[in-house]
Amino acid sequence: MNPIYKNGVAIFYPNGFLDGNNATSILAPHDESEIISKKPEAVFVSLRKILFFNKKGMNYLAQRLNALKDECGAFVGFCDYDTKKYELILSMFQDGINFSLIESEDIVFLFAGTNNFESKSVIIYSDDNSQKNQLAISLIERKLEVKIAQNRQEFEKERKKFDFIVYNSYIGNIEKRVSISIRNSVVIYTLRDFLDSTIVDIFDMRYHKNSIKVGFRIFCFDATGVSSVNIHGANFLSKIAIDGAEFGVNIVICGLHSEKITEVLSQDLEDAGILIYDDLESFFEEKEMIKDVKIEADMSKKSIHIDKKIISILPNIIEVAVHTIEVLSGKKAVKTDVKIQELNIKNDKFIVSIVGIYDDVDAVFMLAMHRDDAKAVCKILLPEKFTDEELFYAFSEFSNVIGGKIKQVLKSLHIEIETTMPRIFDEVSEVQKLKSASKGIQANFKIKDRDMILFLSN
Amino acid sequence: MLSKSDIDNHLDSIPPIPKTLKDTLFQLNKGDMKKAAEIAATDRAFVEYLSAIVNKPIFGFREEIKNVHQIFGILGLSRSRSIVSSYYMQIMLPKRWEVFDFTNREFQDLQANLIIGWGKILNFLGIKDAEIEQSVVLIPGALIVCEMLFADIKDTIAILRATKQIGYDEILSKMSGMNLLDIVLQISKKWEFSEKINLFLREFMQDGKMDKKIIFLRLLVSYEMSKPYAIKSGLNDFFDFPMEFSEDDILKFNHIMGEMS
Numbered sequence: 153m154n155p156i157y158k159n160g161v162a163i164f165y166p167n168g169f170l171d172g173n174n175a176t177s178i179l180a181p182h183d184e185s186e187i188i189s190k191k192p193e194a195v196f197v198s199l200r201k202i203l204f205f206n207k208k209g210m211n212y213l214a215q216r217l218n219a220l221k222d223e224c225g226a227f228v229g230f231c232d233y234d235t236k237k238y239e240l241i242l243s244m245f246q247d248g249i250n251f252s253l254i255e256s257e258d259i260v261f262l263f264a265g266t267n268n269f270e271s272k273s274v275i276i277y278s279d280d281n282s283q284k285n286q287l288a289i290s291l292i293e294r295k296l297e298v299k300i301a302q303n304r305q306e307f308e309k310e311r312k313k314f315d316f317i318v319y320n321s322y323i324g325n326i327e328k329r330v331s332i333s334i335r336n337s338v339v340i341y342t343l344r345d346f347l348d349s350t351i352v353d354i355f356d357m358r359y360h361k362n363s364i365k366v367g368f369r370i371f372c373f374d375a376t377g378v379s380s381v382n383i384h385g386a387n388f389l390s391k392i393a394i395d396g397a398e399f400g401v402n403i404v405i406c407g408l409h410s411e412k413i414t415e416v417l418s419q420d421l422e423d424a425g426i427l428i429y430d431d432l433e434s435f436f437e438e439k440e441m442i443k444d445v446k447i448e449a450d451m452s453k454k455s456i457h458i459d460k461k462i463i464s465i466l467p468n469i470i471e472v473a474v475h476t477i478e479v480l481s482g483k484k485a486v487k488t489d490v491k492i493q494e495l496n497i498k499n500d501k502f503i504v505s506i507v508g509i510y511d512d513v514d515a516v517f518m519l520a521m522h523r524d525d526a527k528a529v530c531k532i533l534l535p536e537k538f539t540d541e542e543l544f545y546a547f548s549e550f551s552n553v554i555g556g557k558i559k560q561v562l563k564s565l566h567i568e569i570e571t572t573m574p575r576i577f578d579e580v581s582e583v584q585k586l587k588s589a590s591k592g593i594q595a596n597f598k599i600k601d602r603d604m605i606l607f608l609s610n
Numbered sequence: 611m612l613s614k615s616d617i618d619n620h621l622d623s624i625p626p627i628p629k630t631l632k633d634t635l636f637q638l639n640k641g642d643m644k645k646a647a648e649i650a651a652t653d654r655a656f657v658e659y660l661s662a663i664v665n666k667p668i669f670g671f672r673e674e675i676k677n678v679h680q681i682f683g684i685l686g687l688s689r690s691r692s693i694v695s696s697y698y699m700q701i702m703l704p705k706r707w708e709v710f711d712f713t714n715r716e717f718q719d720l721q722a723n724l725i726i727g728w729g730k731i732l733n734f735l736g737i738k739d740a741e742i743e744q745s746v747v748l749i750p751g752a753l754i755v756c757e758m759l760f761a762d763i764k765d766t767i768a769i770l771r772a773t774k775q776i777g778y779d780e781i782l783s784k785m786s787g788m789n790l791l792d793i794v795l796q797i798s799k800k801w802e803f804s805e806k807i808n809l810f811l812r813e814f815m816q817d818g819k820m821d822k823k824i825i826f827l828r829l830l831v832s833y834e835m836s837k838p839y840a841i842k843s844g845l846n847d848f849f850d851f852p853m854e855f856s857e858d859d860i861l862k863f864n865h866i867m868g869e870m871s
Contacts (some may be wrong), residue, residue, distance in 0.1 A: 153841055156775055165775050167847040168836035177841040203832055203853055204860050353661045479766050480787075482613070533774055549773050556769040 153178050155187065155195070159265040162192040163231070163257060167201040172208030179216045188224050190212070191356050194264035195220050195330055198257060200232035207244045207532060211561035212268070214251045225354055227264045229324060232257050238320045253322040262316060263290055263323075264503050268333045269381045270295040274316040277307035286323045293342070293377060330355050338370045338404075338442065339363050342434070344377040347385030360392070362572030364399050365508035365516060370442060373431055376407030386417040390424035397425060406432045458492060458591060461513050462608055465562060466490075470595055472557045473519065473606055477599075480550070481528040485597040485604055495589035495607050502605075503544070504583045508572035509558070515589040517558070518607040519551060520580070525599050526550075540578075548574045612759060612786040617793065620758050625701055627801055630656055631694065638682075638691050639740075646680040646690070659700055663693055666722045688740050689729060696721045696747040698801060702754045709760045709767060710753065712843040720750055721833055727867065734866050742823070745807040749814070749831060751797060752790045753848065756782070759793075776868045777850040791815040817852055825855050830864045 155162040166178045178197070180307045187195060197213055217228035229252030230241070241253060252259045253604075261267050262274065272468070274296050278284045288298045299314070301307035311317045330351075331342045341355075360371065373389065375381070393403040405421065406429045421428060429435040436442075474485050495518065497504070503526045509515040524542075527534070530546035538546070555571035562569050592609025630653040637646035650656055661676050663669075664685065675681055682690045699721065703714050711760060723828040732738070756778050760767050783789040792810065798808055813824055820828070831849050840846055 153846065154772060156772065163775075166836075166841075166849065167850075168832035170836070174836050174838050174841060177838040203829065203855070204864075231788060314681075422791065476766055479763050532770065532776065544804060553766070553769045553773050554771065560769075561766065 153180070153183065155183070157190065157192065159261065159267050160192055161194045161196065161260060161265040162187055162190070162226075163195075164197045165201060168203055170199075170202050170209040170213075171207035172206070172212065175209040175212040177248040179213055184216065184220060184223075187220060187226075191224050191359075193224055193266075194227040194260060196229055196231045196254070196257070196260050196494055198232040198343060199230055199237055200257075202237075205237075210241065210244060211531045214549075217251055227252065230255055231255065231260050233320075235320055242322075249322060252324040253320075255318070255320040259316065259318055259321065260293060262296060262318070262508070264331065267315075267334050268295075268335055270333075270335065271297060271314075272315040273299070274318055275299045275300040275301055275307065275311055275314040277304065277317075278321070279321075283322060287318055287321060291318070316518065332356075332359065335436070338372050338436075339368050340372045340374055342374045342377065345379060347375065347378050347381040347388075349382075349384035351385055351388050355388070358570065358602060359572075362510060362570075363464070364396060364401055365510065365588075366506045366572050366575040367588075368575075370402045370404065371431070372404040372406060372435060375412070376431065378408070381408065381413040381417060383417060386413070386420055389421060389426060390508050393421075393424045393426045393491045394501055402427065404429060404558060406430070406435050419438075429505050458593065458610060462515050462610065463593065465513060465515075465565075465567065466593055466595075466608055468561050468565065469517065469558055470606055470610060472561050473517075473554050474597070476554050476557055477521075477529055477604070480532060483525070483528060483599050485599050488596045488598055490593060490595045491590070492593050493589060495584060495605075495609075496594060497583070497605060500580055500604060503547055504577045504580065505547055505574040506577070506583070506586075506588070507551055507555045507574045508553075509569050510572075511569045512567045513562070513569055514610060516592075516609050517555075518583070518589070518592075518605070518609075519554065520583075520607070521599070522602045522604070522607040525527065525602060525604060544576045544578065548576050551576075578582075612763075612782070614786065614788075617759065617786055617788060621793070621796055621800065624797060624800065628653065628701070630655070631697055635691065638687060638694060640652070641687065643682045643687065643690070644679070646694075647682050648692055650678045650682075650694070656697060659697055660693060663696065663718060666719065668719075668722050668726050681810065688738075688743055689725065691740055692725045692729075692744050692747055695744045696725065699747065699751055699754060702751070702758075702797075704754065704757050704761070707757055709757045709764045710843045710845055712753075712757075712845070716839055716843065717750065717753070719797075719839070720834060721747060724749065724830065727830045727834070728827065730866050731823070731830060734862070735821060735823055735826070741804055741806050741820070742810060745803075745810045748794060748798060748803065748807070748811060750796050751846065752815075755790060755793045756848075765815050777847055779850060815849075815851060820854065822859075825853075825859055826863060826866075828853060828854065829860070832869075833863075833867060 153164055153166065155164045164178060194527040195217060218270050220226055231254040233255065238253065238255065238561045254263065262269055274291055276284060276287050276298060278287060284300050288300050291298050301310060301452055307319065320493055333340045389403065389405065396403060404427045408428060418428065499522060501523050502520045504518055504520040507517045509517055526547050527543065528545065530550050533546040533549050534542060551574035555574065558571055559571055583589055593605050595606045597604040630649055634646045634650045637649060638722055657678055660678060660681050664681050664838055665671065675684065685693065698703065703717060708711065714769045724746050728743065757816050759782065767781060770781065794811060795808055798811065814827055828851055834840065835845055
């Protein structure tokens with residue numbers, strides 16, 4: 153069974169019965185290798201649609217989830233259950249639970265994944281004191297404002313005042329890993345424990361490189377939770393900083409106090425161009441610096457050239473994208489012209505999504521369309537009533553669908569590519585500042601009387 | 611997107627019921643097993659199908675049964691009717707399954723398992739109703755419908771489902787405004803199934819109050835869709851109906867189906 157990947161978290165949604173006979177099909181060995189290659193921060197099995205489960209089935213899944221935890225350091229367990237199922241699981245595993253139980257899928261994202269819940273409030277209640285603290289510590293590390301309810305009455309009385317409530321949850325140990333979040337267009341990598349040679353295995357270099365492509369320019373390593381840094385760890389950071397310099401990338405490290413790192417290593421980091429701050433907040437106060445980085449990227453625009461490879465795959469990409477748009481919107485997109493030029497979007501009611509393509513071909517793919525057309529193509533992914541934020545999210549999911557199809561069609565031509573998570577812009581002027589927008593192939597379309605633009609660049 | 615006319619075209623392409631099948635069923639409904647077997651025996655494809663189904667392990671016969679008279683004789687009237695009705699689906703089957711990683715042989719297994727399971731449930735509930743017993747064979751028709759409608763856009767469907775947890779029925783109704791039930795009912799109408807069967811299918815697939823037989827039927831379908839072959843085929847979440855049942859229901863269900871491992 154294939155899991156669904158959402159913001160760095162993989163979730164399986166089995167239906168019906170779960171027993172010793174079918175558990176091996178839910179999490180089959182080939183699913184595992186696929187998951188490991190994607191390095192998710194968490195892997196969960198949702199029990200929402202499970203009608204009946206027995207210990208044999210649960211045991212098998214728990215075992216496989218733990219194997220995944222060992223392999224890629226993911227936070228693993230089961231989610232989405234009611235009190236009855238929760239109590240049943242606790243009674244099945246009286247000898248001890250070596251996985252996590254999180255009562256709902258939404259709450260899993262508080263503990264792992266790329267979503268930013270900074271400053272959201274959460275109230276925690278558990279009968280078990282050590283659990284209460286574990287849950288709280290994990291969420292404080294994720295920058296939530298946490299209140300621990302002292303007893304059931306307090307919990308019941310207070311719960312409505314909080315953005316999130318956490319109860320009926322049990323946390324197995326969250327392994328050392330690098331979690332990723334985004335704030336003010338800055339990618340934050342949160343590090344834990346020791347920063348040593350193991351960072352090479354747990355750091356998702358692909359994610360990093362692709363984030364650079366789709367327009368992120370500042371990467372901040374939050375080392376508040378790190379206890380010490382050795383030469384391998386410092387070298388790793390220096391290398392990332394030096395590699396990124398040609399793209400105008402800035403590396404920042406926060407929370408490295410003198411007791412965690414020697415002066416020599418600290419000097420090495422500075423020599424590599426890494427900016428060192430006491431903590432995250434003092435870095436984010438440097439608003440000018442964050443702004444300047446954008447301008448720097450803007451000034452280095454001119455050096456782009458279009459290579460033959462991109463031109464050769466263009467027809468396939470256009471065909472795939474247009475077909476998907478037509479299938480999902482039920483509207484025809486008619487091509488008007490294709491030119492090599494600077495990205496040219498006149499309409500400010502446009503939404504733009506940018507997907508990075510890499511491996512055999514390096515390219516950036518942009519899709520720009522009118523908001524109303526975006527609503528039409530995202531209809532399947534949206535609830536009946538939705539906010540702007542939900543529309544952007546759906547548009548990003550939709551761009552992911554196109555990215556996936558491009559990958560498939562190029563594979564049939566023996567071109568292997570990977571795609572990045574899309575970055576969505578609702579301000580056209582922001583997109584035009586990007587280096588990738590300075591020169592590329594622009595294909596213009598009409599959906600009825602409105603424009604739609606596909607733009608492909610290096 | 612799937613337009614109404616796309617769907618109509620697909621429905622028009624479904625062949626009419628062969629005369630042998632219609633006449634066999636007519637004789638079975640009248641209770642004339644001998645005449646029914648004589649008519650059935652004139653259609654070789656039909657005889658082969660009946661014998662393939664009946665000789666599946668779930669029916670538990672030791673010796674291979676080939677002769678139609680024998681088949682009807684062993685199965686009895688009511689089960690013979692179900693199996694003859696399941697041939698309706700056989701004539702709709704695609705040459706190759708593309709949306710689902712499924713085979714026609716697995717489809718037959720699913721049909722056979724549902725017929726046997728449903729028979730056990732009705733027996734347990736003490737319900738003797740030929741039409742209700744027969745109606746179970748139409749349920750897997752929804753799979754064929756989906757396969758048929760989505761085959762041309764299977765890549766889009768696959769990637770959509772990898773991106774978001776979204777069921778086939780939801781995709782269908784957002785794309786076309788029609789759901790699986792609407793389409794199954796249209797097929798049922800085309801094949802002149804009775805209003806009683808249509809009503810039962812509605813109860814089975816729609817929200818609303820559930821009586822015991824609907825609860826057990828939904829459990830049966832969920833149970834079947836939880837088997838490894840269904841998970842492998844991508845059918846595990848195919849039927850997404852609301853479930854409300856007591857602990858006692860599930861215990862009884864497990865008892866009827868035999869203990870789970």
